[in-house]
Amino acid sequence: xxxxxxxxxxxxxxxxxxxxxxxxxxxxxxxxxxxxxxxxxxxxxxxxxxxxxxxxxxxxxxxxxxxxxxxxxxxxxxxxxxxxxxxxxxxxxxxxxxxxxxxxxxxxxxxxx
Amino acid sequence: xxxxxxxxxxxxxxxxxxxxxxxxxxxxxxxxxxxxxxxxxxxxxxxxxxxxxxxxxxxxxxxxxxxxxxxxxxxxxxxxxxxxxxxxxxxxxxxxxxxxxxxxxxxxxxxxxxxx
Numbered sequence: 001x002x003x004x005x006x007x008x009x010x011x012x013x014x015x016x017x018x019x020x021x022x023x024x025x026x027x028x029x030x031x032x033x034x035x036x037x038x039x040x041x042x043x044x045x046x047x048x049x050x051x052x053x054x055x056x057x058x059x060x061x062x063x064x065x066x067x068x069x070x071x072x073x074x075x076x077x078x079x080x081x082x083x084x085x086x087x088x089x090x091x092x093x094x095x096x097x098x099x100x101x102x103x104x105x106x107x108x109x110x111x112x113x
Numbered sequence: 114x115x116x117x118x119x120x121x122x123x124x125x126x127x128x129x130x131x132x133x134x135x136x137x138x139x140x141x142x143x144x145x146x147x148x149x150x151x152x153x154x155x156x157x158x159x160x161x162x163x164x165x166x167x168x169x170x171x172x173x174x175x176x177x178x179x180x181x182x183x184x185x186x187x188x189x190x191x192x193x194x195x196x197x198x199x200x201x202x203x204x205x206x207x208x209x210x211x212x213x214x215x216x217x218x219x220x221x222x223x224x225x226x227x228x229x
Contacts, residue, residue, distance in 0.1 A: 001172065033217060042203060043156070045217035088156065092212040100146050100169040101211040101218065105155035 002027045002093045006104035014112050019076040021107035023089035030092050032065050032072040033101070038085040046074075046087075076109075084111050114139060117221035119204050125227045131192040134224045138185050138206030144168075145187040146211055146218060147179060150201040159202075162187055163210050191226075199228045 003026040013019050023032065031050045035043040047056055049065035049072065056063045062075045072089055086106040093102070118137040126132050138145050146169075147159040158171035162181035179189045185206070191198055205211075205218035 030212070035218075042220040042222050043205075043218070045219065048215065048217060090156075100158045100161040100171065102158065103148075103156040 002102050004089060004091065004102050004104040006089060006107050008107055009105065010108045010110065012110045012112065013079055015081060016078050019079050019083070019109055021074050021087050021089075021109075023072040023074075023104050025070045025091060025093075025102075027093045028069050030069075032069075032089055032091045034063060034072075034074055035088045035090060035103075036085050037088065037106070041085075043088060079109070079111050081111055081113060084109060117204060117206050117219050119202075119221035119224050121224060122222065123225045123227075125229065126194050127229055128194055128196060130194050131190065132194060132226060134189045134191075134202055134204075134226075136187045136189070136204030136206075136221060138187070138204075139219055142206035142208055142219070143185055144207045144210040144216070145181055145185065146205045146207070147187070147189050148203045148205065149173075150203055150223070151199075156203070159189070161211060168210060169212075194228045196228050199226060201225050 005024045033048045034046040037043045053067045054065045060077045064073045086108045088103050088106045090101045090103040120135045144163045146161040148156045150156050160179050161169040165181045176192045181187045201223045203223045205220045207216045207218050209216040
């Protein structure tokens with residue numbers, strides 16, 4: 001079945017440093033979605049990318065969808081303590097399928113003040 | 114608009130028992146998905162319902178079942194509980210289903226199930 005891999009699993013950064021997490025799917029995705037889960041909370045939707053090579057920005061966050069629609073990245077510029085949490089990518093397999101949205105295992109962002 | 118509501122928040126059961134978890138989606142959302150979250154395996158898809166029909170199913174044993182009612186509320190049942198079923202069970206609703214464009218998942222706070 002479809003697998004979605006995320007690296008790194010954990011990332012420690014100093015406040016103010018940049019952060020990037022990478023997502024790779026074993027199959028082509030019809031779209032890629034990113035979610036953020038704060039410690040003790042539930043995943044919250046951040047953004048959806050649909051087109052090959054698409055780039056979207058939300059303030060300090062930049063999201064990219066690969067040309068082959070099998071990989072994606074999330075880059076945070078100048079991290080702040082409010083960015084702490086786990087970032088998940090998720091995507092439905094292109095062409096239909098019996099699975100729902102497959103999530104990566106997430107990247108835990110830890111920020112040291 | 115009220116968010117996704119899951120009850121109960123916490124549950125402690127013993128091996129062999131069964132449990133039913135409840136989820137009320139955001140008003141107007143017709144799709145409800147269920148996920149199991151554990152530290153080791155992350156978010157694993159259980160099943161998705163749309164207008165009372167199971168649309169998608171993950172790779173879980175038959176002990177895990179669910180249903181959706183005409184008001185879109187959903188329940189998940191786990192029978193013959195095992196220690197490994199201890200997890201956070203998350204319900205998420207969406208307007209047209211998780212595979213649809215512009216139909217993101219809205220998660221509830223989850224039910225923390227502990228099996229002893």
